[in-house]
Amino acid sequence: MTLLIIPLITLRVFIENEVFVQISANEDYYKTIRLSRFVHTLWDTASFLLFTGMVRFVVDWFDLENKKRQLENEKLVAELNYLKSQINPHFLFNTLHNLNYLVYSGSKNATDVVIKLSNIMRYMIYEAGKDHVALTSEIEYMNDYIHLESIRLNQSFQLDFHVNGPVEQTKIAPLMLITFLENAFKHGVSDQEMNCWIKLTLTINEGQLMYQVSNKKVRANSHNKLKSGFGLGNVKKRLELSYPSKHVLIVADNEEMYKIDLTLQLR
């Protein structure tokens, strides 16, 4: 800015001395260089520059702010997509390998698994990328998942799944509910242990979704504390991104059982 002042003042003095002298009556003022004239000129120029500078600054600032926000949004979307993408590959490959066995042994369950897996993949490929999906799709997905697990584990567990309230009109961020179910299977059911159980309750009431999952703790699966946190850390981040300050997640963890209690404020 100071760099601009000098040529501007020079230009103005030059114009005043050469041009204004010809057309103005106030000849004396322009012919001489006095302190008052110098101060006048400097003040005019500086305030003009300051004003345009400020306008420019404000415009730039808004521009930058906008870009920053856009970048942040893109980052969040990318992060959410990344978190979503981590969820399924292991399950898909394991199911394919199980399918291999079912086909090999000529089991009747093989066709069942193919259909359920195709449902699951349809949901993964076409639905999971969206911001919100119909709650009924997520529930169907969960039912298919339960069906596949019951084939894999030879039905060695008891599962209750209760759904209450107007689920048909409700929309939800995808792959939230299923993650807790997967966790329950991972830590609550083993084909080597008797009397495994999982309880699920899903209630929609006045724009609120309440979801409880509890499971018996299986001894064989309880050694690795580190891995039990993996799926949960992922879903916590996704909750933070999709339902910022609109969710409450309570985890109860004791010797006998594991329970989560999730409340979502739906728009």
Next chain:
Amino acid sequence: MIRCLVIDDEPFARQLLSDFIKKVPDLYLEGSFSSALKSLEILRRKQIDVLFLDIQMPDISGIEFLKTLDNKPLVIFTTAHAEHALQGFETI
């Protein structure tokens, strides 16, 4: 005769491997387990020549388990996931 042990948390994978082992005349299946910890006793009691070991398992991973063994048998890692393959070789 080659004595084999199968460790895999997936019931079907375990079943399939066991079936294959039974079909091969020179192989003898000493047992199959859903978790590495459950196999510790038989590993201590009997001499095992080949271990068919899954990598991704809920309580302790195959790689972690193998590191704890003093008297390592020959190991064949069985995994559905390609990203574990390199890690598997590094352990041996």
